[in-house]
Amino acid sequence: MISLTNISKQFGEAIILRGVSFHIGREDRIAFVGSNGAGKSTLMKIITGAIDTDSGSIAQSRFTTAGYLPQDGVYHRGKTLYDEVSTVFHDVSYLQERMNDIAREIQDRTGGEAPSAEVIDLLEELGNIQHAIEHRDGYTIEARIKQILSGLGFSERDMQRMTEEFSGGWQMRIEIAKLLLKEPTVLLLDEPTNHLDIESLQWLENYLQEYKGSIILVSHDSRFLNNIIHRVIEISMGKATPFTGNFTSYLKQKAVRDAQMQAAYEQQQQLIEKTEQFVSRFRYDKRRARQAQSRLKMLEKMERIEMEGTEKVVSFDFPEAPRPGRVIMDMEGVTKCYGNHTIFNDITLRIDRGDRIALLGVNGAGKSTLARIIAGSEPIQGGERRPGYNVVISYFSQNLADTLDPGLTVLQTLNVAAPGAPDRELRTILGCFLFSGDDVFKPVSVLSGGEKSRLAIATMLLKPANLLIFDEPTNHLDAPSKAVLQRSLLNYSGSYAIVSHDRDFLAPLINKVVSIGTEGLDIFPGSVDDYLAHLRRTEEKPASPEAAGENRSPSRSEKERKRVEAEKRRSIHGKLKPLKEKQQMLEAGITDGETRKAEIESAFSDPETYTDEKIIQNLHIEHDQIASRLETLYAEWTEVEELIEEISKE
Secondary structure (H helix, E strand, O other): OEEEEEEEEEEOOEEEEEEEEEEEOOOOEEEEEOOOOOOHHHHHHHHHOOOOOOEEEEEEOOOOOEEEEOOOOOOOOOOEHHHHHHHHHHHHHHHHHHHHHHHHHHHHHHOOOOOOHHHHHHHHHHHHHHHHHHHOOHHHHHHHHHHHHHHOOOOHHHOOOEHHHOOHHHHHHHHHHHHHHHOOOEEEEEOHHHHOOHHHHHHHHHHHHOOOOEEEEEOOOHHHHHOOOOEEEEEEOOEEEEEEOOHHHHHHHHHHHHHHHHHHHHHHHHHHHHHHHHHHHHOOOOOOHHHHHHHHHHHHHOOOOOOOOOOOOOOOOOOOOOOOOOEEEEEEEEEEEEOOEEEEEEEEEEEEOOOEEEEEOOOOOOHHHHHHHHHOOOOOOEEEEEEOOOOOEEEEOOOHHHHOOOOOEHHHHHHHHOOOOOHHHHHHHHHHOOOOHHHHHOEHHHOOHHHHHHHHHHHHHHOOOOEEEEEOOOOOOOHHHHHHHHHHHHHOOOEEEEEOOOHHHHOOOOOEEEEEEOOEEEEEEOOHHHHHHHHHHHHHOOOOHHHHHHHOOOOOOHHHHHHHHHHHHHHHHHHHHHHHHHHHHHHHHHHHHHHHHHHHHHHHOOHHHHHOHHHHHHHHHHHHHHHHHHHHHHHHHHHHHHHHHHHHHO
């Protein structure tokens, strides 16, 4: 569908992409991965034609269309929600208007008489228009619009609200809805999960799994990627490296590749060092000067292995929490209203020492409001909120990063949060969040979203607390920073409540779920995965015993059951046998390749090899061929292994 060949892009002195080539096939599921600033979003914009390349070419089939969701910056105004989303079908709307006009014209022209030539032409045009509308599913537009808006969390009463009434996250959902309704052949989504709650995220995940076109994703949500993609393209140091398999498979392959590359890099450095020593020693020796000159030319032509620089990683731990009483927070009969709009009515919630809570619910249900009530920053209109003995609360607001004073520097921000604290202590904390050297004197106004989030979390370390409240802490954090925050919370000795839609982030942290719905609070003891499984079981459960009876399949005799199971085992064995044979063949090829590669690398370190220029050149050629072949074998082996696992699960 789309082929990129030798694409390069540079901004100022920074080379973002260098000779990038790959192909996007029909119904491909691809993730672009790489560190922040590596060029993932730039590559998406190049594919859509939003920005030009410096060199290279893009070829695509005639009927390819691309739809792109940026990370942010989308705003709609001037129409109702329904009318805005309906603009996707402007061509169908025109056809429907033309069809109505033709119908009226035919009625006016006939008047009970035999149809004239003009009327026959109109009838033919009417038939063509009806066919075109059917081709675009034009008669189901309203149902499709409502289905997708509902899946993304909009209610029936939202349909006639003006789009400017919706906040930034909901604006992005409107754009997602429009893209899904357009059904482009290539759908490019840049961090779509940042704008969704768990319910709408699961809906989008299921929808994309059934999507008929190709999908390219950028996301820090590893579970979301695992459930959708089957290819990864890693963007690093200006290059694009393809991997087959889901995100977890990519991480395993990357670890193997990085280890191999590190070994090859070290061997090449040894070869370079020894060759340079040879040249330095013999370049002025008449007998061996030609050899020295040849070695020097070989070094100049050698393609140097580049190793990606080790990225700095956030590193911190929350201060030791002062020990509280058994009950951390007791809320009874709490009512919260905004004017005439009631958010909570007579809700009760108790947080005990050791509770690690996820606050879940659709957007607008009141998750952030409940977090603020627990934190004590939101007044209530009824009921009681009673903090326990010796409870100290620290609160990370969803928009805390945006409320930092842009006129202050990074260091001054911490000075305001902890007046009188020594600068040395504050700079040590900032260093843990990658603000080192002159970075601490940067004004907040120039920081990226991720840097602001890190700075906001840094302010939480200035006083020990035993109840942490987080409202969407991972939205602007990259994968390494998110992993460190997760590890720090695992090591934390206090209690916490987290509003987040990131299932993988929450999975190891949570032992209690508080779900916010129209009926109030539903408290579920267990992990987020346990809670989501409970929801699935509830949805699948028959509505009544009669319904259960209708859905129950007829019972089989024991003999019949054993026969069916035996047939299933034979079927699975028949599928597995050729795959396992292929896997054994691949493993034999990998073993042979690695053995020969090791022999060649051993020959590189043999001083006798250096005396024969032709031998060393041939060895280099063979080494490169084997390395390339091994990469192909590793990818094929991974693909076969995944197929075997899938079939074995049956």
